[in-house]
Amino acid sequence: MATPVQQRLLKTAIPGPRSAELQQRREEHVTSGFGVTLPVFVEEAGGGIIVDVDGNHLIDFASGIAVTSVGASHPKVAERVKAQVDKFTHTCFMVTEYDLFVDVAEQLNRLTPGDHAKKTALFSTGAEAVENAIKIARSATGRDAVVVLGHAYHGRSLLTMTMTAKNVPYKESFGPFAPEVYRAPSPYPYRWPTGPENAAEEAFAALRELVLTQVGASNVAAIVAEPIQGEGGFIVPPAGYLAKVAEFAREHGIVFVADEIQSGMGRTGEMFACDHEGVVPDLITTAKALAGGLPLSAVTGRAELMDAAPVGGLGGTYAGNPIACAAALGAIEVIESENLVARAKHIGEKIEARLRPLVTGDSVVGDVRGRGAMQALELVRPGTTEPDAALAKAVAASCHAQGVIALVCGTFGNVIRLLPPLVIEDELLDDGLDVLVEAISSAAAGR
Known part of the structure; x- marks a missing residue:
């Protein structure tokens, strides 16, 4: 057409x-x-x-x-999808494998921030990716707690709904919620009480205090942040804030997760929003624009973290569906070639x-x-x-x-x-x- x-x-x-x-x-x-x-x-x-x-x-x-x-x-996405449909629509990657899954993982390992060794796991939805990032972080650290920000949106599953800040329509009537999720203030420059010039320092101080005195750093598996908050209002954190959070997480053995489901894949004028400030997360989640309209999501991160999950602990029947993988390879080609x-x-x-x-x-x-x-x-x-x-x-x-x-x-x-x-x-x-x-x-x- x-x-x-x-x-x-x-x-x-x-x-x-x-x-x-x-x-x-x-x-x-x-x-x-x-x-x-x-x-x-x-x-x-x-x-x-x-x-x-x-x-x-x-x-x-x-x-x-x-x-x-x-x-x-886009023709390059449609052509790859049509070609793959003629071959096969599904086998389940955990039953019999196909190279498209590996191809997408290789591309994400190349494109995401940082030059360290990386591995990728593919799923179907953004919420799945975030939830699996938490599973990986918990497995790697042996800790339970997750710290998120005010105004955050991370999905509609039980855990990601808990991580999401806004009640209506995402949480109202759907409780009780998942345990061990803690919320720090978001550095919302336009609405920061003492002025936008103080948002970075004061928001980071509040997060630091939450982790060190209320939760205990030794109990925190992950800090999860959107480099630009989406559903919360397209809130751009003030310069330096994300870098401080990432550094603080590293100092305390906490996995820093960048939720780039909405902001990733070229949307912000960099391939990933983290790239604007040179922030390298331990794990990064992608979805939305990844596969040009087909359901595909991913967790990409440091190889030693990604391999911390036990064999068989990650997956899903439709995870990394071959048609969606074909679409993703087309979308990535378009983003780069155009x-x-x-x-x-x-x-x-x-x-x-x-x-x-x-x-x-x-x-x-x-x-x-x-x-x-x-x-x-x-x-x-x-x-x-x-x-x-x-x-x-x-x-x-x-x-x-x-x-x-x-x-x-x-x-x-x-x-x-x-x-x-x-x-x-x-x-x-x-x-x-x-x-x-x-x-x-x-x-x-x-x-």
């Missing part, structure tokens, strides 16, 4: 009549536990465009939550240039932040830092009505995040930003 025409085009209201009809079927047959950002049903997608069943061409500022970085139907890391940096520069002027003393835009093509703006009541979740919801709804898919995130529900595919054309990006800026202006004026 050819890539859709890269132009925003509205033929009906959003959602259109065919999507509305399908939505009724969905409500009859699918659990309401699954939420939806925009109730449109997709016919095809590619580049920076999603085409719905009513023929509307929507600008994609979501990438399936940072998944389709190379577009939703220089999408540099493209992500360019996208970020364009977004920042357009949105940063919106931050003024009395603006509803309190902060614009991010790295590369992982950008966000935080909406507040004018002249304050009070979160305005209702405004964020209104802005997103206005974007949707005009054919731009925008996502809301943040602990307080007041952050609009932008995750366009790294292959989006400049003209399409500019058009989407025009819609977003007008949506902010209109929604603010209507308060």
